[in-house]
Structure formats: structure tokens, C-alpha cells
Amino acid sequence: MENRLKELRAARGWSQGDLAEKLDVSRQTVNSLERGKYDPSLPLAFKIAAVFERPIEQIFSPEKGDMT
Amino acid sequence: MSERIKKAKRRYTIELFASMGLYLVVLFAALTIAKTQEPGVLLTALALAPLAPLCLACFSFFRFYRDMDEMQKRVSADAAAITLVIGIMAAITLGFLKRFGVFDFEHDMIWFGPLLIVVWGVLRFVLGGRDC
Helix, strand or coil, X not given: CEEXXXXXHHHCCCCHHHHHHHHCCCHHHHHHHHCCCCCCCXXXXXXXXXXXXXXXXXXXXXXXXXXX | CCHHHHHHHHHHHHHHHHHHHHHHHHHHHHHXXXXXXXXXXXXXXXXXXXXXXXXXXHHHHHHHHHHCCHHHXXXXXXXXXXXXXXXXXXXXXXXXXXXXXXXXXXXXXXXXXXXXXHHHHHHHHHHHCCCC
16 A cells, blocks of 8 residues: 655654654554555554545555555 | 653563563572472472563563554564464474483473563564564
């Protein structure tokens, strides 16, 4: 799964630590999410969407090949 | 790291080190006293005494596990699964070595459990990094 987490976070001037605090997760988890190393659960994805005030589909998208 | 997780990790680290310190003290005390004891209730109690601080460490970990975020939980579970495989393979290997009379590890088996905990801790670090 691809995501725009890094871009959206940077646009708000937040550090990974700031985002981790808002999501109540570790900084390592934010880092792994941004690098696409970890796909969030649905509840965490909804939380991310709420923090960025955007629908989930504007933040996460399937990687090419995921939909086949 | 969120303040809540940071606080939980700090508490877990303190409790873990205290439990492990207590474990070593109880273990060596029990081994020393046991040398002068005949088989019986006291010797059984001495043999089981080191389990008490280990139970404290387990309680501490499960409380920390509850406070982890979802990725930390997954990393811990993945590391536990790999540790289980390593533990099973090590136990079978040692069993064969003993059975075939190559080497008898019986007196060193007391370190097997703590060694697996160390393996699991290292794997958590390797799989999840410093924050896991």
C-alpha cells in the first residue's frame, strides 16, 4: 500500500514525533508507515485520516499490482 | 514516541531490570542454600524460588505489551514466533547431543530460558528498531 503520510506531515510542518504523539504510536511506527514498511490497521488508518482531516482514499492507495 | 508509550516503556525497563537483578540474587542464594539441603519441601521451595522474580518480569512485560502500539505488538509477536522456532530447534539439538552421548547440557539448562528471552529481545530490536 502506498501513502502520502510524509508529504501531508511535511506540509503541516510536523516532525515524525509530533505525528506519533497525535496518533498515540511510536515514532518508529510513523517512520515505518511513511516508508511503506508497515500497513496500518483500519482503526489506525481512520485515525490518520481524522488527524489529516482527509478521507482515507486521499491518503492511502493500493500499490500497482495489489488490485489484480 | 507518544508520551503514553514512552512512559510505559520507561516503567517496563525499570521493572525488568529490577526483576532480573532480583532473579540473579534469588537464583544464586537458592543454589548456595540448596547445597546443604536434603530432598524435601525446603529444597523444592528453593528450586522454585527463582520463578517468582521471573513471574514479576512476565507481568511487567504483559502490562507493557498492552500499552504498545499495533506495530510494536506485531514486531513482538513476530520475534516471539521466531524465538519459539529457535528454542524448539535448540532443544531438539541438545536432546540429540545428549542422547548420542556427545555432550550433556543438563546442568546448563537453567540458562536456556533466560537465553531465549535475550534472543527474543535482540530479534525485537532487529525487526523493529530501537523503539520496539
